[in-house]
Amino acid sequence: MRIHGAIIALFLGFAALSLPTGRMLAAGYPNRPIRLLVPYPAGGGADFVARLVAQALGEHLGQQVFVDNRGGAGGMIGTAIAAKAPPDGHTLYLAAANLAWGVSLFENLSFDPLQDFSEVALLAKTPSILAVHPSLPAKSVKALIDAAKANPGKINYAGGTGTSMQTDMELFKAMAGIDLAQIPYRGTAPAVLATLSGEVSVIIAPTTSMLPHIRSGALRALAVSSDQRISTLTDLPTIAEAGVPGFETYQWYGIFVPRRTPAEIVTRLNQELAEIMTAANITTILASQALVPAPDRPDEFATFFRAQIAKWATVLKPFTGPAVPAPR
Numbered sequence: 001m002r003i004h005g006a007i008i009a010l011f012l013g014f015a016a017l018s019l020p021t022g023r024m025l026a027a028g029y030p031n032r033p034i035r036l037l038v039p040y041p042a043g044g045g046a047d048f049v050a051r052l053v054a055q056a057l058g059e060h061l062g063q064q065v066f067v068d069n070r071g072g073a074g075g076m077i078g079t080a081i082a083a084k085a086p087p088d089g090h091t092l093y094l095a096a097a098n099l100a101w102g103v104s105l106f107e108n109l110s111f112d113p114l115q116d117f118s119e120v121a122l123l124a125k126t127p128s129i130l131a132v133h134p135s136l137p138a139k140s141v142k143a144l145i146d147a148a149k150a151n152p153g154k155i156n157y158a159g160g161t162g163t164s165m166q167t168d169m170e171l172f173k174a175m176a177g178i179d180l181a182q183i184p185y186r187g188t189a190p191a192v193l194a195t196l197s198g199e200v201s202v203i204i205a206p207t208t209s210m211l212p213h214i215r216s217g218a219l220r221a222l223a224v225s226s227d228q229r230i231s232t233l234t235d236l237p238t239i240a241e242a243g244v245p246g247f248e249t250y251q252w253y254g255i256f257v258p259r260r261t262p263a264e265i266v267t268r269l270n271q272e273l274a275e276i277m278t279a280a281n282i283t284t285i286l287a288s289q290a291l292v293p294a295p296d297r298p299d300e301f302a303t304f305f306r307a308q309i310a311k312w313a314t315v316l317k318p319f320t321g322p323a324v325p326a327p328r
Contacts (some may be wrong), residue, residue: 074162
């Protein structure tokens with residue numbers, strides 16, 4: 001038994017030596033193309049940021065970074081896929097603010113955003129724009145509120161379970177004391193298209209997806225969700241100053257990796273992304289879409305993310321009722 005025990009111990013020692021350590025993995029990283037998983041359909045704000053980052057990050061790392069869109073259920077389906085990916089730095093996950101409130105909207109999720117992911121970097125923030133289809137006569141936030149109060153539940157809006165379009169609008173409805181009917185969509189892009197076609201009358205969505213249609217006149221902007229006006233539309237009031245005091249929301253985008261990804265890889269990705277997000281050519285593109293770069297360290301992003309979860313848990317509880325079953 002002693003001989004067998006010694007042999008086993010020796011075998012385990014050699015096996016341990018043969019296993020790649022975090023430093024070994026980081027030293028050869030990346031050694032193949034990297035997947036940037038986006039849990040939203042193509043064409044939305046998250047997709048825009050992902051494709052901007054993917055190209056630059058690929059150049060920095062010397063490997064292709066390709067975008068993999070896995071939309072549905074407010075980002076929860078794609079998030080579950082990302083949580084199960086190998087923790088080797090070859091699957092990155094681009095999350096939006098939806099992840100922070102998903103834990104309050106869904107029950108029995110197959111993942112835990114605090115336990116199954118490691119924060120890499122917050123990339124950018126952007127407010128949303130409240131807009132209407134031109135067929136709706138409302139030309140101000142007050143006019144929209146008045147119309148909704150005169151026709152409770154008869155004016156619809158483009159939403160989607162777990163999306164900022166739903167959470168922002170539900171907050172707006174509650175604070176304004178109105179009732180709008182939600183028509184759910186799988187992501188921002190199809191929701192915007194539905195509003196453009198007149199299928200729905202009202203939408204509140206991130207600026208990235210809305211600006212082209214606001215500028216063309218296809219949609220009528222009423223207000224912006226941030227606490228300050230944006231430089232690209234200085235005449236557009238905030239929702240707070242237009243009739244709903246205290247209203248303030250932002251969409252944000254950040255990079256996560258599966259938990260247990262080596263710290264050396266997380267650190268390198270954070271450094272590369274910080275350089276990318278502060279480069280002059282990137283900041284110019286971001287500014288054109290009312291996106292504000294917000295790169296930070298992994299620990300700072302972790303603190304921010306936990307604060308977002310706590311904020312939305314408090315905000316959403318009175319407005320959304322009990323959590324709904326998690327998507328499968």
